[in-house]
Amino acid sequence: MIKQRILKSAQVKQTISENTEFINRIKLIVNDIVTCYKNGGKVLFCGNGGSAADAQHLAAELSGRYYIDRPSLFAEAIHVNGSYVTAVANDYSFNEIYSRYIDGAGKPGDVLIAISTSGNSENIVNAINTAKEKEMITVALTGKTGGKIKDISDYLLNIPCTDTPIIQESHIMIGHIICELVESNIFPK
Numbered sequence: 001m002i003k004q005r006i007l008k009s010a011q012v013k014q015t016i017s018e019n020t021e022f023i024n025r026i027k028l029i030v031n032d033i034v035t036c037y038k039n040g041g042k043v044l045f046c047g048n049g050g051s052a053a054d055a056q057h058l059a060a061e062l063s064g065r066y067y068i069d070r071p072s073l074f075a076e077a078i079h080v081n082g083s084y085v086t087a088v089a090n091d092y093s094f095n096e097i098y099s100r101y102i103d104g105a106g107k108p109g110d111v112l113i114a115i116s117t118s119g120n121s122e123n124i125v126n127a128i129n130t131a132k133e134k135e136m137i138t139v140a141l142t143g144k145t146g147g148k149i150k151d152i153s154d155y156l157l158n159i160p161c162t163d164t165p166i167i168q169e170s171h172i173m174i175g176h177i178i179c180e181l182v183e184s185n186i187f188p189k
Contacts, residue, residue: 008163008166009166009169009170012159012160012161012166012170013170013173015160016159016160016170016174019160022157025155025156025157026157026174026177026178026181027181028155029139029155029157029178030178030181030182030185032111032137032155033111033178033182034182034185034186035109036109036110036111036137037073037074037182037186038186039109041074041107041109041110041111042074042075042076042105042107042110042111043059043062043073043074043075043076043110043111043112043113044075044076044077044078044101044102044105044106044110044111044112044113044131044136045058045059045075045076045077045078045112045113045114045115046077046078046079046098046112046113046114046115046123046124046127047077047079047114047115047116047124048116048121048123048124050117050164050168051115051116051117051141051168051171052077052079052115054115054168054171054172054175055077055078055079055113055115056077056079056080057172057175058075058077058113058172058175058176058178058179059075059076059077060075061075061175061176061179062075062179062182062183063075063076065183066176066179066180066183067180067183067184068183068184068187068189070183070186070187071187073182073183073186078097078098078101078102078127079097079098084097084101085097088100088101094123095122095123095126096123096126097123098114098123098124098126098127098130099123099126099127099129099130102127102130102131102134102136103130103133103134106130106131106134106136107134107136108134108135108136109135109136109137110131110134110136110137111136111137111138111139112127112128112131112136112137112138112139113139113141113175114127114128114138114139114140114141114149114153115140115141115171116140116141116142116147116149117142117143117164117167117168117171118142118143118147119140119142119143119145119146119147119148119149119150119158120147120148120149124149125148125149125152128140128149128152128153129152132152137154137155138152138153138154138155139153139154139155139157140153140155140156140157140158141157141158141159141171141174141175142156142157142158142159142167143158143159143161143162143164143167144158144159144160144161144162144167145158146158157174159171
């Protein structure tokens, strides 16, 4: 079973590596994030469950560092303020925890990276719609179908798989690639 899991994950990543259109989308996303930062913008992340953990992980790679000792880049996983999340979920709805924050913090040219294996989480759908209203650039990391967010995001990176853990493994791989390229473009050695 261990070998099968490793091989299945590797096969999905191999499929992604051979998809020129997918690779080109990553390059475009990196260019837009670099432009965002050069214009004084920020990158916000959102997700639920394991995807929230991935959002927090990737925000830390940008705001802390990836490979290079360099100045911080403004990146935040919206859910990290527990008081905010529980207040909005209680007073309004869990479906508004991300969209309400984006409504207050999002500016034109900022980037939202929304992570959802199904692509159907209502709070993620609402986040993307609000980001679009704020003229932010929206990136969706999803599973195979892309779900509801497939047609509303500027960029869709849908993993060609329906197995949630493998989708999440691929999301973190892609997120790491994006962080590395953003960092090396803004802070060339």
